[in-house]
Structure formats: C-alpha cells, structure tokens
Amino acid sequence: MPRKRLTREESREQTRLRLLEAAAAVIAKKGLAATSVEDVAEHAGYTRGAFYSNFKSKTDLFLELLSRDHDDAHQDLQELLDTDLPREELQKRLAQFYGQLYRDHANYVLWAEARLLAVRDAKFRHRLNALCLEKRDQIAYFITKFCERMELEVPAPAPDLALAMMGLIDGVLYFNMSMPGELPDEAIESVLSLIFRATFFGTRN
Amino acid sequence: MPRKRLTREESREQTRLRLLEAAAAVIAKKGLAATSVEDVAEHAGYTRGAFYSNFKSKTDLFLELLSRDHDDAHQDLQELLDTDLPREELQKRLAQFYGQLYRDHANYVLWAEARLLAVRDAKFRHRLNALCLEKRDQIAYFITKFCERMELEVPAPAPDLALAMMGLIDGVLYFNMSMPGELPDEAIESVLSLIFRATFFGTRN
DNA sequence: GAACTCTAATACATATATGTATCTGAATTC
DNA sequence: GAATTCAGATACATATATGTATTAGAGTTC
Numbered sequence: 509m510p511r512k513r514l515t516r517e518e519s520r521e522q523t524r525l526r527l528l529e530a531a532a533a534v535i536a537k538k539g540l541a542a543t544s545v546e547d548v549a550e551h552a553g554y555t556r557g558a559f560y561s562n563f564k565s566k567t568d569l570f571l572e573l574l575s576r577d578h579d580d581a582h583q584d585l586q587e588l589l590d591t592d593l594p595r596e597e598l599q600k601r602l603a604q605f606y607g608q609l610y611r612d613h614a615n616y617v618l619w620a621e622a623r624l625l626a627v628r629d630a631k632f633r634h635r636l637n638a639l640c641l642e643k644r645d646q647i648a649y650f651i652t653k654f655c656e657r658m659e660l661e662v663p664a665p666a667p668d669l670a671l672a673m674m675g676l677i678d679g680v681l682y683f684n685m686s687m688p689g690e691l692p693d694e695a696i697e698s699v700l701s702l703i704f705r706a707t708f709f710g711t712r713n
Numbered sequence: 714m715p716r717k718r719l720t721r722e723e724s725r726e727q728t729r730l731r732l733l734e735a736a737a738a739v740i741a742k743k744g745l746a747a748t749s750v751e752d753v754a755e756h757a758g759y760t761r762g763a764f765y766s767n768f769k770s771k772t773d774l775f776l777e778l779l780s781r782d783h784d785d786a787h788q789d790l791q792e793l794l795d796t797d798l799p800r801e802e803l804q805k806r807l808a809q810f811y812g813q814l815y816r817d818h819a820n821y822v823l824w825a826e827a828r829l830l831a832v833r834d835a836k837f838r839h840r841l842n843a844l845c846l847e848k849r850d851q852i853a854y855f856i857t858k859f860c861e862r863m864e865l866e867v868p869a870p871a872p873d874l875a876l877a878m879m880g881l882i883d884g885v886l887y888f889n890m891s892m893p894g895e896l897p898d899e900a901i902e903s904v905l906s907l908i909f910r911a912t913f914f915g916t917r918n
Numbered sequence: 919g920a921a922c923t924c925t926a927a928t929a930c931a932t933a934t935a936t937g938t939a940t941c942t943g944a945a946t947t948c
Numbered sequence: 949g950a951a952t953t954c955a956g957a958t959a960c961a962t963a964t965a966t967g968t969a970t971t972a973g974a975g976t977t978c
Contacts (some may be wrong), residue, residue, distance in 0.1 A: 516945055520955065539833060541746030544935060557956045560937070620829055626891040627822055628744060637892050663917050664904050671888060671896055672881070672904040679884025683876060686831040687842050691876055699877040702869050706911035712868050721975050725925065749965060762926045764968070 524562050526552040531569055536614040540570065543604045553584055560647060564655070565652040567625070574622055577615055589650055595658060602654075603701070613688075614679050615686060644670045669707075676703065729767050731757040733781070738773055741819040745775060745826040772830070776840055779827055782820055783844045787851065794855055800863060807859075808906070818893075821886050849875045865913060876910075881908065 514522065530552035533625070545566055549559045563569040588601055604693050626633040647670035655662045680696055706712045719727065735757035740748050750771055754764045768774040793806055831838035852875035860867045868874070885901055911917050 514945095516954070519945090523955080537833070538799075539746060539829060541744060544755060545937090546935075555957055556937090557958075558796030559956095565937095566967055567824070597765055617832055620825070623887055623891040624822070624825055628742070630865030633891065637895065640888075640892060641895070650829070663911075664907050665900070668896070668900045668904045672885065672901075672908060675843050676877070676881045676908075677884070677889055678887060679882070682878065682887070683845075683880055686828040686838065687845060690846070691873070695870070695873045699869050699873045703877060703881075703908060705751060706868075706915065707908050707917070708803065710911065710915075710917050712912070712915050719975095721924065724975085728925080750967090751965075760927055761967090762928075764926095766926060770967095910922090 514625070520562070523552075523554065523558055527559060527562060528569065528573055532573055532614065532618065535570070535573075535621065536617045538568075540625065562665065567629070567632060570622070570625070571632065574618065574636070574639065577618065578643070582643070585650065586645055591652060598654070603697075613685055616685055620682065644674065647674060655708065658708075663707060663710075674691065676700070725767070728759065728763055732759070732764060732767060732861075733774065733778055737778055737819065737823065739823045740775070740778075740826065745830065772834070774835060775827070775830070776837065779841070779844065780825065782823065783848070787848070790851055790855065794858065803859070806823075806878065810901075818890060821890055825829060825887065825890065839876075849879065852879060860913065863913075881905070 527548060531543070531548045534547050534551050538547070544555055544567070545559050548566075548569070549554075549556050552558075559569075588605060593601065600675075622632075622636055626636045644667060649665040651666045651669055651673075652662060654660075680691075680700065683691060684696070693697075702712060732753060736753045739752050739756050743752070748771070750761055750764050753771075753774070754761050757763075764774075768777075790810075793810060798806065826906070827837075827841055831841045849872060853871040856871045856874055856878075857867060859865075882905075885896075886906065888896060889901075907917060
C-alpha cells in the first residue's frame with residue numbers, strides 16, 4: 509500500500525503523537541524520573557533531536573500527557589451526564605463506569621507519578637491542581653444531578669463529597685496498582701457499592 | 714559536656730540511624746529516584762563509604778525505613794486496641810487517631826514513593842505487600858472488635874472493609890499531600906465521619 | 919602496647935543524563 | 949527547479965550516578 513507522503517505539519521504532528529505515546533508507555537513502565545528523554549525518543553523511533561524540537565522538557569511533555577488523559581476522562585463523564593436516562597439505567601451505567609476504572613492500570617500509574625511530582629514542583633502542582641479541581645467540580649455537579657434525579661437529599665456539601673469519593677476510588681486503585689491480585693474485583697465492587705449506598709441512600713442493602 | 718567515647722558497635726549504629734534519618738528527609742524532599750546515595754550520606758554528615766558500609770543499596774535502606782515506620786504505626790494502633798475503653802472513649806480516641814494521620818506529611822510521601830517502586834520492582838513489591846497485608850489484618854481485627862464492642866453487625870467481610878477504609882484514608886491523604894490547603898480539615902473530617910457512620914452504624918447523623 | 923580488625927574516607931573506573939550547537943535532507947515557496 | 953525553511957540527526961560540552969578497590973585511622977584483643 510502506497511503510504512501517503514506527509515506534509516511538514518502532518519509529519520510533525522505524527523512525531524509529537526508518537527513521542528507522547530512512547531512516553532506514556534515508558535514512564536508507566538520505568539517511572540518518570542527513571543525515564544530519560546533518550547528512552548522516550550528511542551522508543552518512539554526517533555533521536556533526542558526530535559524530542560527537543562517538539563517539547564521544552566520532560567515535564568512539559570508529561571503535563572501534556574496528563575492533560576490529554578484528563579480531557580478524555582472528562583468527556584466520558586460528561587457523556588454519562590448529558591444523556592437523560594431513567595433511574596435504573598443511570599445506576600447501571602454508573603456501576604459500569606466505576607467498574608471500568610480498573611481496566612487501565614497504565615494511566616493510573618501516570619497520575620500517581622504526577623501526584624509526587626506535584627509535591628516537589630510548585631509550578632507543576634498548580635497546573636495539576638487546576639485539572640483535579642476541574643474534575644472535582646464535575647463530579648460534584650454529577651452528584652448533585654444524581655441526587656436530584658433519584659430524589660435524594662445530598663448528605664453533605666457536594667464538592668466535599670466529590671473529593672471523598674475521588675479519594676476512595678483513588679485509594680483503592682492505588683492498592684490495586686501496587687498489589688495486583690491482592691483484592692478480588694468482586695470484593696472491591698461490593699464494598700464500594702456498600703459505602704456508596706450507605707452514604708447516599710442511607711441504607712446498607 | 715564530655716562526649717562519651719563510643720564503642721565500635723555504638724558508633725556504627727549511630728551512623729546507621731543518622732543515615733536513615735537523613736534518607737527520610739531527603740527522599741521526602743526530592744523523591745526517591747532523584748535522591749542519590751551521595752545526597753543521603755552528605756546530609757547525614759558522611760561520605761558514600763559510610764553508606765555502602767551500612768547498606769547494600771538505596772532500595773535496601775528505603776525498605777528498612779518503611780519497615781521501621783510500619784512498626785511504629787503498628788504499635789500505635791495496637792495500643793489503641795489493647796486498652797479496654799468505654800464506648801464513648803473508644804470513639805473519641807478513634808477520631809483522634811485518624812485525625813492525627815494528617816500531621817506527618819513527610820512519611821506519607823515515603824509510602825507513596827513505595828507504592829510506585831512496588832509497581833516496578835517485583836521483589837520490593839513482595840516485601841511491601843507483606844507490610845500492607847499485615848496492616849490490613851490489623852485493621853480488620855480492629856473493625857471486628859470495634860463492632861463487637863459497639864454491638865454492631867459487621868456490614869461486610871472485615872478484611873474487605875479494612876482495605877476500603879485504608880483506601881479511603883489513603884486517597885484523601887494523597888489529595889492533601891499534593892494539593893495542600895485545597896480541602897479544609899473540617900470538611901474532610903466531617904465527610905469521613907459521615908461515610909464511617911453511614912457504613913458502620915447505618916445512619917447518617 | 920603491638921598486632922589486628924573493622925568503619926568510613928578516598929580514589930578510580932564506568933555509566934548515563936542533559937541541553938545546546940551544528941548539520942543534513944526533505945518539504946515548501948517562488 | 950533554485951532558494952529557503954524547518955524537522956530531526958549528530959556531535960559536543962558538561963554533569964552527576966553507581967559501585968568497587970584501596971587506604972587511613974580509630975577501636976579491640978591479647
């Protein structure tokens with residue numbers, strides 16, 4: 509098959525994408541700090557020249573990586589929210605949504621790396637905070653809507669609840685990440701849904 | 714004051730301790746990967762020679778650091794458990810216990826680093842798993858005892874609940890770690906206790 | 919107190935990283 | 949199709965890490 513000859517812009521964009529993909533893979537595997545610019549470039553099939561011609565630094569690329577992942581997740585959640593679903597369907601979709609969170613370990617590791625980088629790098633922290641707060645607000649909005657639709661009383665300030673829920677899910681994901689196979693999926697799911705039900709519906713069964 | 718002349722063993726132990734302390738400080742500040750053996754030795758007032766004469770590697774030292782911290786935490790919780798307290802007092806102590814978790818950020822960062830190292834280093838992961846499962850079992854036991862004392866039904870398998878609770882607290886701590894000041898202590902506390910009450914007592918107020 | 923033994927310092931050999939400066943060849947422009 | 953421009957390769961200068969081999973000097977033993 510005759511590969512299309514690329515324009516300069518297309519080719520540049522392709523390089524950028526390949527570098528980003530490679531970075532995601534290598535960073536997830538080796539860790540951010542242990543990943544050299546050379547590793548990323550090589551894994552993408554380029555040399556460091558290509559890297560520095562596309563990104564200011566490793567942190568720069570990393571932030572773009574997170575930003576893209578965040579946008580994806582944001583959109584997924586937004587879709588869930590936008591569609592007008594009947595109660596049962598909504599609950600089902602919701603379960604499906606947080607069930608699917610476990611699938612992609614790789615991305616999770618990236619966010620764990622990001623947290624630690626944020627502890628040390630103030631500038632990075634501020635950029636990351638912006639993303640996290642955006643997510644919190646989105647979830648808070650979701651909670652509000654959800655309770656409304658279910659005709660439930662919101663049991664605490666929605667933004668606080670959102671943070672707690674994010675924390676809960678994150679915490680469990682962290683466990684799963686560093687101790688794979690230690691806690692069976694069904695167990696997690698049943699405890700999580702126990703907590704959700706207890707918290708939002710005020711009933712445990 | 715005439716400083717006591719140390720025996721060889723004492724002096725060696727002192728060196729070890731100083732190196733461990735220095736490591737905790739430097740790793741919390743710069744991150745595990747970014748911390749060199751030289752950094753640690755220097756911060757402790759020695760050279761690399763001292764380090765390699767006391768530890769096999771950076772990972773080796775790191776594991777000992779975690780192990781010691783784990784033992785400390787274990788003891789604290791054990792004390793809470795051993796004493797026979799009246800209900801109200803127990804609940805009060807418990808609140809105090811998880812309130813105090815926030816105090817020492819530095820140690821928290823170390824555990825976050827450990828999680829990520831565990832993702833990559835199988836040997837390290839197994840050692841870490843042992844510690845974490847020990848903690849889970851301890852908390853599970855605590856939950857069982859607690860429910861017994863409070864005359865409550867344990868709402869799910871205690872080990873699973875323990876993991877979920879650890880996840881919840883961990884998740885929130887992670888947030889606090891990378892986004893200091895973003896969520897006020899009172900908000901956390903009130904949401905956490907809402908979730909605890911809902912889950913264990915089946916009531917939200 | 920002489921012989922020894924062990925801790926920690928020093929010196930050395932070897933990797934591996936970063937970032938910039940310069941170059942080359944393929945797209946683009948005219 | 950010659951001139952030009954720009955993406956990406958190459959080369960270079962500079963740090964910084966690791967781990968081992970050797971050494972010095974302070975405890976220890978007899």
